Amino acid sequence: MSVLHAVFAPGFFTSGPVLAAVLIGGVVALVSAPAGFLTVMRSHSFAGHAFSEVTATGGSAAYLVGVGPLLGYVVAALAGAGAMGALGVERHKSRDLVAGVVLGATLGLTALFLYLTTTSQSTSGAAVTVLFGSLFAVSSSDWPTVVALGGAALALVGVGWRPLLLSSVSPELAAARGVRLRLVESAYLAAVALAVALASMTVGAILSTALLVGPAAAALRFARTPARACAWAAAIGLVAVWGGIVLAYDSYDWPPSQQGWPVSFFVVFLVLATYLASYLFGRHRDPAHRDPAHRDPAHRDPAHRDPAHRDPAHRDPAHRDPAHRDPAHRGEA
Amino acid sequence: MRSPVGTTLRRGRASDEGPALPEGSPPPVLVVEGLTVTLGGREVLKDVSFNLHAGELAGLIGSNGAGKTTLLRAVLGLQGTAAGTVTLSGRRDHGSLGYVPQKVSLDPDLPVRARDLVALGIDGQRLGVGLHSSSRRARAEELLSSVGALHLADARVGALSGGEQQRVLIAHALASKPRLLLLDEPLANLDLRSTQETVSLLAGLTRSHGVAVLVSTHDINPLLPFMHCVVYLAGGRAASGRTAEVVRSDVLSRLYGQHVDVLHAHGRVIVSVGDEHRESGCELAPDDCAEEGQPA
Ligand SMILES: Nc1ncnc2c1ncn2[C@@H]1O[C@H](COP(=O)(O)OP(=O)(O)O)[C@@H](O)[C@H]1O
Numbered sequence: 001m002s003v004l005h006a007v008f009a010p011g012f013f014t015s016g017p018v019l020a021a022v023l024i025g026g027v028v029a030l031v032s033a034p035a036g037f038l039t040v041m042r043s044h045s046f047a048g049h050a051f052s053e054v055t056a057t058g059g060s061a062a063y064l065v066g067v068g069p070l071l072g073y074v075v076a077a078l079a080g081a082g083a084m085g086a087l088g089v090e091r092h093k094s095r096d097l098v099a100g101v102v103l104g105a106t107l108g109l110t111a112l113f114l115y116l117t118t119t120s121q122s123t124s125g126a127a128v129t130v131l132f133g134s135l136f137a138v139s140s141s142d143w144p145t146v147v148a149l150g151g152a153a154l155a156l157v158g159v160g161w162r163p164l165l166l167s168s169v170s171p172e173l174a175a176a177r178g179v180r181l182r183l184v185e186s187a188y189l190a191a192v193a194l195a196v197a198l199a200s201m202t203v204g205a206i207l208s209t210a211l212l213v214g215p216a217a218a219a220l221r222f223a224r225t226p227a228r229a230c231a232w233a234a235a236i237g238l239v240a241v242w243g244g245i246v247l248a249y250d251s252y253d254w255p256p257s258q259q260g261w262p263v264s265f266f267v268v269f270l271v272l273a274t275y276l277a278s279y280l281f282g283r284h285r286d287p288a289h290r291d292p293a294h295r296d297p298a299h300r301d302p303a304h305r306d307p308a309h310r311d312p313a314h315r316d317p318a319h320r321d322p323a324h325r326d327p328a329h330r331g332e333a
Numbered sequence: 334m335r336s337p338v339g340t341t342l343r344r345g346r347a348s349d350e351g352p353a354l355p356e357g358s359p360p361p362v363l364v365v366e367g368l369t370v371t372l373g374g375r376e377v378l379k380d381v382s383f384n385l386h387a388g389e390l391a392g393l394i395g396s397n398g399a400g401k402t403t404l405l406r407a408v409l410g411l412q413g414t415a416a417g418t419v420t421l422s423g424r425r426d427h428g429s430l431g432y433v434p435q436k437v438s439l440d441p442d443l444p445v446r447a448r449d450l451v452a453l454g455i456d457g458q459r460l461g462v463g464l465h466s467s468s469r470r471a472r473a474e475e476l477l478s479s480v481g482a483l484h485l486a487d488a489r490v491g492a493l494s495g496g497e498q499q500r501v502l503i504a505h506a507l508a509s510k511p512r513l514l515l516l517d518e519p520l521a522n523l524d525l526r527s528t529q530e531t532v533s534l535l536a537g538l539t540r541s542h543g544v545a546v547l548v549s550t551h552d553i554n555p556l557l558p559f560m561h562c563v564v565y566l567a568g569g570r571a572a573s574g575r576t577a578e579v580v581r582s583d584v585l586s587r588l589y590g591q592h593v594d595v596l597h598a599h600g601r602v603i604v605s606v607g608d609e610h611r612e613s614g615c616e617l618a619p620d621d622c623a624e625e626g627q628p629a
């Protein structure tokens with residue numbers, strides 16, 4: 001019990017804001033996982049960055065107008081998704097140019113809105129909330145909206161999963177199969193827009209990319225299939241968000257101010273920590289299959305194509321265990 | 334099995350003769366008629382016509398920028414055309430054409446195994462997550478073993494060598510049981526041995542699967558022992574027909590619009606266009622070209 005108390009400071013499980021944060025943070029982590037995985041697969045972390053800047057503008061505009069920030073985040077992110085879809089994010093060169101111009105203007109708007117909000121309403125907390133988030137300040141009445149939006153994002157990814165995956169591997173292969181790339185890209189952008197909007201509530205607009213891409217990037221080093229990568233990303237995201245909530249709650253006793261440290265700091269810090277850990281403990285690639293023995297011409301022999309003739313090591317569960325860290329295998333990677 | 338030489342002899346447009354289908358033979362899998370494609374205001378393909386029959390291996394030959402990729406994309410329906418028709422026998426759906434694009438660049442860190450990519454060939458265009466089923470898994474393994482790549486099933490696609498990735502992509506393309514397989518420069522960046530393995534694999538597929546195969550390459554050489562017919566692109570125009578009928582001084586001179594020498598030396602052929610010398614080394618004896626399964 002004393003260990004439990006050392007970790008979960010008294011009152012943790014009975015605090016309304018904490019429980020709302022746990023629920024909303026959990027949804028955000030679950031939604032960010034597949035959206036982040038697809039973002040990494042499609043090399044679109046750019047899109048994540050763009051969304052985070054656009055949601056900052058939306059959040060600050062919401063404060064200025066006097067509506068809830070979640071509405072601002074979602075509207076701005078979906079508008080950004082529409083713009084990116086219209087411009088075609090797949091055309092890298094024009095995309096980078098347009099991004100430079102448009103996102104610069106977006107940040108300028110954020111600065112303007114925050115300035116106007118601060119001077120007219122003397123609520124100096126708006127900037128910190130929009131940019132860096134405040135999971136404990138999330139209105140607990142928001143949770144049905146959060147769950148609904150998160151469910152919508154997960155449904156988009158689930159329905160479009162196979163075309164999304166195929167077009168991530170190769171747009172050409174997908175197009176040859178009759179996959180409508182524009183439609184798939186739109187579904188992807190909408191899902192990421194929702195994920196970033198929700199992540200902005202949790203860790204703020206600026207840090208939302210870290211929650212989107214970080215767990216997915218770490219997951220690549222543990223998982224060997226797309227589905228498992230999503231599961232790993234979700235697990236890492238949950239650990240980071242919930243761990244961040246626990247640490248932030250504990251930090252009310254910490255120096256210098258006894259006011260607590262920002263939960264966003266802990267979340268992003270835990271994401272970074274798992275990412276670093278993934279380098280140390282993750283199965284970097286697929287060492288077993290880089291084994292020179294597997295390139296032996298004998299393996300091209302028809303007899304060896306029979307599944308029964310395959311090296312049992314391929315089926316050895318130890319090779320799927322992320323903890324499997326045979327130095328010999330790591331040497332290959 | 335019919336002889337490819339005998340059946341392709343009177344087909345295609347080797348010169349100005351025009352296509353003449355022998356009486357009573359099966360209709361072609363693919364008929365391209367007067368295909369013209371304009372890109373950036375330039376006619377990249379002009380009035381290109383050729384046929385392809387089941388079980389035929391055809392080479393789509395042309396130097397860089399000749400329009401090979403454009404032609405394949407037009408056949409796939411991914412490239413709009415200014416004029417002409419592309420007709421595929423029977424029903425045309427997403428499964429009737431298999432495509433192996435020139436490049437699939439996937440980071441080696443990404444967790445997509447060869448078997449995942451092949452499974453996406455089976456049903457990657459469908460909605461939903463595609464729950465694991467043992468039949469899907471068995472089908473993917475069957476496809477991988479048909480291209481001699483079962484041992485690569487659990488390897489990450491991005492970490493495969495060029496030749497290995499080529500095999501996996503061919504398995505992906507075969508997954509929908511296509512009648513026509515299109516490959517864009519599958520031999521580029523392969524070493525000699527992988528090149529020969531890939532070409533004999535493709536030749537084997539025309540026999541075992543009865544699929545028609547159109548392979549683009551800038552180097553005709555590795556295909557020659559297995560190729561039944563050729564579509565030769567130059568200056569946006571095409572000459573097509575049996576290899577020995579197309580890779581000839583008079584035909585290629587007409588195609589290039591300047592004098593072209595086709596030199597036979599030590600059983601190989603060198604195509605020399607103007608000042609430029611193009612090595613197309615070929616054992617051009619028709620019998621050699623017809624010989625199937627000849628070890629390269
Ligand atoms: N989108 C495009 N706009 C303008 N020209 C293009 C475009 N794509 C290709 N081309 C031109 O069309 C020609 C044929 O290209 P391509 O079919 O890729 O040749 P190949 O595959 O034989 O190397 C080239 O000269 C290329 O520059």
Ligand SMILES: [Mg+2]
Pocket residue numbers: 401402403435517518
């Ligand atoms: Mg090309």
